[in-house]
Structures are given as C-alpha cells and as structure tokens.
Amino acid sequence: MKIIHSISNFSSSSSTIVTIGTFDGIHVGHQKILKDLIDTAKKEGKKSVLLTFFPHPRMVLQKDKGILLLNTINEKSFLLKKMGLDFLIIHPFSKEFSRLTALDFVRDVLVNKLNTSRLIIGYDHHFGKNREGNIHQLKEYSLLYGFDVEEIPAQDIDDVSVSSTKIRTALKNGELKTANKYLGYRYLLNGIVVDGEKLGTKIGFPTANINIEESYKLIPKTGVYIITAIIDGSSHNGMMNIGFNPTVKGKKQTIEAHLFDFRENLYGKKITIELLYFLRNEQKFLSIYELIDQLKIDKENAISFLANNPS
Numbered sequence: 001m002k003i004i005h006s007i008s009n010f011s012s013s014s015s016t017i018v019t020i021g022t023f024d025g026i027h028v029g030h031q032k033i034l035k036d037l038i039d040t041a042k043k044e045g046k047k048s049v050l051l052t053f054f055p056h057p058r059m060v061l062q063k064d065k066g067i068l069l070l071n072t073i074n075e076k077s078f079l080l081k082k083m084g085l086d087f088l089i090i091h092p093f094s095k096e097f098s099r100l101t102a103l104d105f106v107r108d109v110l111v112n113k114l115n116t117s118r119l120i121i122g123y124d125h126h127f128g129k130n131r132e133g134n135i136h137q138l139k140e141y142s143l144l145y146g147f148d149v150e151e152i153p154a155q156d157i158d159d160v161s162v163s164s165t166k167i168r169t170a171l172k173n174g175e176l177k178t179a180n181k182y183l184g185y186r187y188l189l190n191g192i193v194v195d196g197e198k199l200g201t202k203i204g205f206p207t208a209n210i211n212i213e214e215s216y217k218l219i220p221k222t223g224v225y226i227i228t229a230i231i232d233g234s235s236h237n238g239m240m241n242i243g244f245n246p247t248v249k250g251k252k253q254t255i256e257a258h259l260f261d262f263r264e265n266l267y268g269k270k271i272t273i274e275l276l277y278f279l280r281n282e283q284k285f286l287s288i289y290e291l292i293d294q295l296k297i298d299k300e301n302a303i304s305f306l307a308n309n310p311s
Helices: 028-044 057-061 073-083 102-113 135-145 154-173 176-183 288-308
Strands: 002-005 016-020 047-054 087-092 116-122 148-152 187-194 208-211 223-231 234-243 254-259 270-280
Touching: 016 028, 028 047, 028 073, 028 116, 028 154, 028 176, 047 073, 073 087, 073 187, 102 116, 102 135, 116 135, 116 154, 135 148, 154 176, 176 187, 176 270, 208 270, 223 254, 223 288, 234 270, 234 288, 254 270, 270 288
Parallel strands: 002 087, 016 047, 016 116, 047 087, 116 148
Antiparallel strands: 187 208, 187 270, 208 254, 223 234, 223 270, 234 254
16 A cells, blocks of 8 residues: 555556545444445456545644544554555645635546546535535536546445444443444554653563653543553553553553563554453552552453453
8 A cells, every 4th residue: 555645746547446534443334435445446457545634624624622533644554554455645634725616626636636437435425615515516527527426325324423433432431342343453552662650660560651642542541451562563462551540649641551571671662552451440549569469460360361362
C-alpha cells in the first residue's frame, strides 16, 4: 500500500475504484465495505483507493477539540495496509478545502486527480461546500463525467454507525471483549516509552511508562489490563495500568506496562500495546504492601488467562 499525503501528490495511469470517509476504527463494518472495494478493484484490474482526511473535519469546521478517535492516523494506515488496499490518500483538511463546491470536488478531485471509474459511497454521504453534495448529485455527475456510483446499502451504513458507538461506549466502560469483537482486532495503543517515577522497579514490578502524543486518541477506562506489547517486531505478554496511581497520590493519568519476559532498557522506544482483557478497576490501597500483594494476584490471573487463551 502506498500512502499519499495530499490529493495533489497522487497520480495513476490506471483507473481507480474509490471510497471516501474517515473510517475511524477500521472495524468490522468498515472492513466489509473495504473488502468489497479491494476485491472489486482486483477483479477489474484497477487500483483501490481510500480518500480520507486529517485532521478530522470536525476538528477544523466545528473546532471540536474534545473529539476522541479510535485510531491515530498511523494506526489507521497500519490496519489498512494489512487489508491489501493499494492507495491511502490522506488529504489535509482545511476550511479552504471545505469550500470546494460539489461540482468542483467531483470534477477536480474524483475525475481529474483520482481517475475514478467507480465510487463506492454511502447513501448518507455529504460533501462539498456546506455539505451540499449528496448521493443523488453524485449519480447525476457520474453520467456527465463517465464513472459509476455504487451505493453502500443503508443497513451496512447503519451497522458501521452502531458499531462505532458500541466500541466507544465499551472502551469507556471497560468492556474490552465487546469492543474487540466489533473492531475485529485488539484495541491498539501506540506510544513512546518515557522516563517515569520508577516506583514499579522499587516494588519489583518494573513498568514502561508510555506517552501517547496524539491528544485525540481515545484512552480506555482506567484500570488494569492484560496486554501484548510489540517492540521491534517482537511480542511480549504483560499487564498494564491506566490510571492515576491513587495509592501513591498520583496527580496525572499514566499508562504503565509491566512485561513478564522483558528486562531491556525501553526508554525512547516505540511500543504498540494490544489490549486483550480488562482485569479490574483501579484501586486505592492502604499501603504499598497491599498494592504489591494485589499486583502479584493480577500477574497470576494474567498468566492464567494467557495460558487459556493462547491466540
């Protein structure tokens, strides 16, 4: 898969089959749509293209600073690459771009730049200045410019919307099994290991303190999770705490992973966390010794879970 930053940097001598959207989460509903796109392109000997936007349009048009997304742009790229997409175009969304009329968007972007032969799009998709463009206009323009429009059934679009809502709600409530079921993969956190308070090392449970730079990334409910960490391409099982460390009067939320079989220096390394299971809520203990006893129980429970769920 080739990642293209900006529509202006894209060119293709062969015709393309295109879909457009934020596709946040790349969950099972999205995967169904994208599989249709990719399979159709292969069968017709064309290139599959997903046109997405970053920042999220709501961040720009509504100045929605509080928006939380299931994927960072890098996570989205990683998931799409695994699906076999040919081109991911990440176009910088701006107020200027939003002022393109529906006609300008179809002619200048879909036809002249993307060389679209078929557009796969939802019945409720709106585009162009003031969201004036819709599926009916697309079908009219397709006759004028010679491309096909394939409408994604309303049921599939509704499934996508319902899945996204259920995933967000589940993650906020610690219902990880439900979230992962709708995602079709384990929820991901990606960050850099940074220096921490080193309390874990002092009590026999050294942790990697993970900094997630993207403020828009949805962080699941506080608590203890069973995880798999991917470091330099290798997987390592462990457990992770998301929370405020109330036993030692922590003042800010941290994400700290304790890996069972890894003791090398991780500072500065990129780390991917796959969340497998929500173990328990964060608790405030009366002493460090009670905390240590609970961490021992957590580790035993995590190892038992991993042994019984090897996949």
